[in-house]
Amino acid sequence: MGPPGRVLFAGTVSGETQLTAAPDVDQLLRGSVQVFSRAGLAEKAAGNRPLRVKYGVDPTSPDLHLGHTVPLNALRAFQEAGHTAVLIIGDYTARVGDPSGRSETRPPLSAESVAAHAQTYLQQVFKVLDEKRTEVRWNAEWLTPLFANTDPDPGRRLLGLMARHTVQQLTEREDFQKRLASKTPISLLELLYPLMQGYDSVAVKADVEIGGTDQLFNLLMGREIQKDFGQSVQVVITFPLLEGTDGVRKMSKSYGNAISLNDTPEDMFGKILSLSDEMMWKYYHLLTREDVAALKAGHPLDVKKKLGEIVVTRFHGGEAARAARTGFERVFSNRETPAEIDDHVLSKSPLRLSEILVESKLAPSKNEARRLIQQKAVDLAGERVAQDREVTVHSPLLLKVGKRQFRRLMPPAL
RNA sequence: GCACAGGUGGCAGAGCGGUCAAAUGCACCAGACUGUAAAUCUGGCGGGCCUCGCCCUACGUAGGUUCGAAUCCUACCCUGUGCACCA
Numbered sequence: 001m002g003p004p005g006r007v008l009f010a011g012t013v014s015g016e017t018q019l020t021a022a023p024d025v026d027q028l029l030r031g032s033v034q035v036f037s038r039a040g041l042a043e044k045a046a047g048n049r050p051l052r053v054k055y056g057v058d059p060t061s062p063d064l065h066l067g068h069t070v071p072l073n074a075l076r077a078f079q080e081a082g083h084t085a086v087l088i089i090g091d092y093t094a095r096v097g098d099p100s101g102r103s104e105t106r107p108p109l110s111a112e113s114v115a116a117h118a119q120t121y122l123q124q125v126f127k128v129l130d131e132k133r134t135e136v137r138w139n140a141e142w143l144t145p146l147f148a149n150t151d152p153d154p155g156r157r158l159l160g161l162m163a164r165h166t167v168q169q170l171t172e173r174e175d176f177q178k179r180l181a182s183k184t185p186i187s188l189l190e191l192l193y194p195l196m197q198g199y200d201s202v203a204v205k206a207d208v209e210i211g212g213t214d215q216l217f218n219l220l221m222g223r224e225i226q227k228d229f230g231q232s233v234q235v236v237i238t239f240p241l242l243e244g245t246d247g248v249r250k251m252s253k254s255y256g257n258a259i260s261l262n263d264t265p266e267d268m269f270g271k272i273l274s275l276s277d278e279m280m281w282k283y284y285h286l287l288t289r290e291d292v293a294a295l296k297a298g299h300p301l302d303v304k305k306k307l308g309e310i311v312v313t314r315f316h317g318g319e320a321a322r323a324a325r326t327g328f329e330r331v332f333s334n335r336e337t338p339a340e341i342d343d344h345v346l347s348k349s350p351l352r353l354s355e356i357l358v359e360s361k362l363a364p365s366k367n368e369a370r371r372l373i374q375q376k377a378v379d380l381a382g383e384r385v386a387q388d389r390e391v392t393v394h395s396p397l398l399l400k401v402g403k404r405q406f407r408r409l410m411p412p413a414l
Numbered sequence: 415g416c417a418c419a420g421g422u423g424g425c426a427g428a429g430c431g432g433u434c435a436a437a438u439g440c441a442c443c444a445g446a447c448u449g450u451a452a453a454u455c456u457g458g459c460g461g462g463c464c465u466c467g468c469c470c471u472a473c474g475u476a477g478g479u480u481c482g483a484a485u486c487c488u489a490c491c492c493u494g495u496g497c498a499c500c501a
Contacts, residue, residue: 183493185494246441247452256441271451273449273450273451275452276450276453300449302449304450333450366463368443370465371443372443372444374458375443375444376444376445402445403451
């Protein structure tokens with residue numbers, strides 16, 4: 001990502017301008033990194049009609065995570081100011097694969113998995129957005145006809161679009177430059193991606209489009225393409241990318257560092273507690289409206305637990321959040337057993353401990369189960385078991401693997 | 415199309431006829447430690463078994479050479495690079 005105001009396309013981007021803006025514009029820009037342009041936004045906001053604020057997600061994985069909620073919160077702020085959120089489900093573009101920030105081509109997704117992911121996205125997104133002020137659009141609606149040759153006027157749209165943009169323009173972005181330099185393949189489809197996303201803006205007549213800072217190129221392309229189609233250009237606003245639990249890379253399911261909105265309250269709370277203290281402040285800043293300066297006076301552990309509660313409360317409610325907190329304190333701080341433990345009814349008894357671990361899904365294979373036993377990770381009824389052996393179960397027995405996996409073993413059904 | 419280089423475990427990346435279930439790093443799991451599921455250190459990390467040893471499946475795909483192949487040969491598939499005009 002370049003510095004704010006960097007000119008990406010000579011002569012086409014105004015950069016951030018320093019005009020005095022109406023106070024409500026500042027509200028809308030809370031937490032943003034770049035705006036193209038502030039003056040444009042002030043002008044549109046003064047227009048006395050609800051603005052159409054576009055945000056697109058490609059359903060490439062089944063979950064939304066905390067990182068997605070940063071721009072979603074901004075969308076929500078627009079809604080609260082009376083504007084309309086236009087949520088684009090990129091069911092078409094998901095199959096193309098956004099190259100933004102990528103060092104290689106995405107694996108192709110089937111139409112079925114895209115559709116399934118889209119459904120779970122929609123279930124999760126209204127935990128943040130106001131459904132009544134949201135217009136949901138699927139971009140296959142206009143991209144399929146555009147590319148399927150059923151367009152009544154392909155010369156004007158598809159061919160025109162491709163004729164007006166150049167390879168140089170499309171490959172100027174840093175991720176492509178890197179791939180070019182490292183001789184990593186770039187598919188034509190990926191090259192076209194920004195054109196598609198830009199065309200989405202034309203199709204929904206976006207006044208504003210928001211996205212992560214990694215989206216800057218695509219977002220600005222939307223302005224170019226709206227211009228091609230004689231529309232007034234959208235205001236582009238970018239928001240910071242939230243790092244994942246590793247504190248290094250941006251939050252992403254595929255990096256395994258994501259906190260999903262679908263995570264259980266316990267998981268969500270635990271993952272937040274595992275953040276470094278430094279990352280905790282960033283989370284506070286991007287996900288809450290708390291006064292960070294005041295919080296810095298507190299004990300880091302207390303402040304982190306508070307963050308956990310705030311976040312879990314938002315997605316699971318206050319009661320679940322309190323339960324997650326006490327559960328965490330119980331299991332990790334006091335090393336007690338959690339309040340709720342899954343039962344596992346043994347298939348037979350006596351049975352080898354390694355087999356029990358596998359059938360109760362505490363270990364994926366018997367080899368792994370044996371390793372866990374050897375590594376002193378297995379605790380049966382409060383006792384370390386260091387060697388695989390037969391276990392007879394007459395009454396419920398507590399089985400623990402590692403620090404946080406518990407099962408209550410039940411005797412086999414008669 | 416021709417030539418050259420390359421396709422190895424979740425990823426990156428060694429190996430280039432036996433000692434390779436495959437170095438190393440990351441990720442992941444466990445143990446110790448800790449306010450923490452952080453950091454650090456230690457161990458582990460394909461599957462199976464009567465586990466200090468044996469068996470099965472794996473190094474793009476399919477065959478072949480060999481007592482023995484991730485390593486050599488052939489064909490095919492895929493990727494990258496160069497050539498392609500003047501000749």
